[in-house]
Amino acid sequence: MSTAALLGGTPVADFASQKPTLASGAALSRQLLVEAFDAGLWDDWPGTGSQADVFATEFAEFNGARRCALVTNGTHTLQLALEALDVGFGDEVIVPALTWQATASVVCDVNAVPILVDVDPQTMAIDPARVREAITERTRAVIPVHLYHRMADMDAILSICDEQGIACIEDAAHAHGSTWRDRHAGSMGRLGSFSFQRSKLMNCGEGGALITSDEQLFDRVMSLRNCGRTSPSGVKVHSGNYRLTALQAAVLRGELDALRKNADELDRRGRLLDDQIQNAPGVTPLFRSPNLTRQCSYGYAFLFDESAFDGLAAGVFRRALSAELGVGFGTCYEPLNQSPYYFPQEKRRHQLGDAYVAAIDPSRFDLPVAEKLWKHRVVQAHWPLFQLDPGDASLVGDAIQKVFENRQQLRQAA
Ligand SMILES: Cc1ncc(COP(=O)(O)O)c(C=O)c1O
Incomplete structure (x- = not known):
């Protein structure tokens, strides 16, 4: 046994020194x-034929949606989706416990109440059974998040939404290009939200998009993102400026080409990677539904079993694996009831009365x-393992095997 x-x-590998092996859109982004x-078309005013017009059309088509509205980021997209559906004070919106804080924060930003529900232990995505339990007469929407590289069970979520007459807004910030029964992430709910922030599969620094096939919702979003200026069909709402720029859209066209x-x-x-994890000791891949027909992701997560490692703490396993492969492994987002970034009740803007603050x-x-x-099971690569040469995927399994063989020594040292 090696130490x-x-x-x-000696480490198993140094992934950090590996060159990316996926197609890059950088040259096209730069050219556009x-x-x-040079054309002086820097903003995304609709109808000017700018890169923003072109990208919005391309992104809608790519996702099999009729329409796409470009928005400042993947937080404002969710907020505008709620506003387009007229969700506000007195309403409840169901969101998963594990997600970036934006998914829930935006609900408070429209003065509604986020109802946090637990996740499926095998996929980390929102648990449809918990969604059903959480529904009340105030529920207006559910926001499933396609967390990391697994999609939420869209069959179950959509059937609950249909049956209960509530809206589904897909938070597809982690799932550009993934498909469920060959339908694109983001295209199945009333609206689908994307982020183009630096860490995402498509990146333009900061940015977001909402897709929908509902023309009325699209009209409302187009007006909402543009200070309430009338949309092409005359919808007018009170709002602010949530526009992207055509310069960012030009970058996104290269990113879409690469995707x-x-x-x-x-x-x-x-x-x-799932095969490697399946065959390594004491770890399991996240459950992959046969309905997840294509999974595109930038993060990779799997599950660790402390008891199979004779009580080795997950935190020590993560550090040991990081040392073997030369890139960081951590855990998932904190559950929102313990997140250092989510405490809306303390913000004065949200202090709309004792009942609301408590809610x-x-x-x-x-x-x-x-x-x-979060505490014991998830191991998540903080480096894009998908950029690895596929021939090197077995090194992940080798590294886990080595940590497993060293489990007693690691436990004693910890
Ligand atoms: C699941 C999820 N939703 C929404 C967002 C918000 O996107 P943005 O950073 O573009 O505002 C993020 C960003 O990390 C996210 O991970």
């Missing part, structure tokens, strides 16, 4: 960015599945 890298042994700059080329390969690499206080929710995943 674990965390205990001074310069063209947009088209990489999407199937990302899926193949995800399956290869939005996240500590009132009990989220045991999310808490256990």
Whole structure:
């Protein structure tokens, strides 16, 4: 048995020094960015034929949606989706316990109440059974998040929404290009929200998009993102400025071109990594539904079993694996009732009365599945494992095997 890298042994690999192996859209982005700059079409005023018009059309088509509205970021997209559906004071919106705080914060930003529900222990996505339990006469919408590289069970969520007459807004910030029964993430709910922030699969620095096939909702979003200026069909609402720029859209056209080329390969690499985890000791891949027909992601997460490692703490396992592979492994987002970034009840803007403050206080929710995943089970690569040469995927399995063999020594050292 060779000594674990965390205990001074030689690491299995140095992934950080590897060159990216997926297609890049950088050259096209650069060319289109310069063209947009030279043409002087910098903003995204609709109908000017700017890169923003072109990208919005391309992104809608790519996702099989009729319409796409470009928005400042993937937080404002969710807020505008709620506003387009006229969700506001007195309403409740169901969101998963494990997500970036934006998914819930935006609900408070429209003065509604986020209802945090627990997640499925095998996929980390919102648990449809918990959604059903949480529905009240005030529920107006559910926001499933396609967390990391697994999609929420859209069959179950959509059927609950249909049956109960509530809206589904998909938060597809982690799922550009993924498909469920060959339908694109974001295209199945009333509205689908995307982020183009730096860490995402498509990146223009900061940015977002809402897709929908509902013309009336699209009209409302187009007016909402443009200070309430009338949309092409005359809808007018009170709002602010949530517009993107055509310069960002030019960058996104290159990113979309790369995603088209990489999407199937990302899926193949995800399956290869799952195979490695399936065959390694004491770890399991997240459950992959047969309905997840294509999975494109930038993050990779799997589940660790402390008891199979004779009580080795998940935190030590993550550090030991990081030392073996030369890139960081951590856990998932904190459950929202313990997030250092989510405490809306303390913001004066949200202090709309004692009942409202109590309702939005996240500590009132009990989220045991999310808490256990976060503390004890999830191992998430903080480096894009999908960029690995597929021939090197087996090194992940080798590194886990090595940590497993060193489990007693690692436990004693910890
Ligand atoms: C699941 C999820 N939803 C929404 C957002 C918000 O996107 P943005 O950072 O573009 O505002 C993020 C960003 O990390 C996210 O991960």
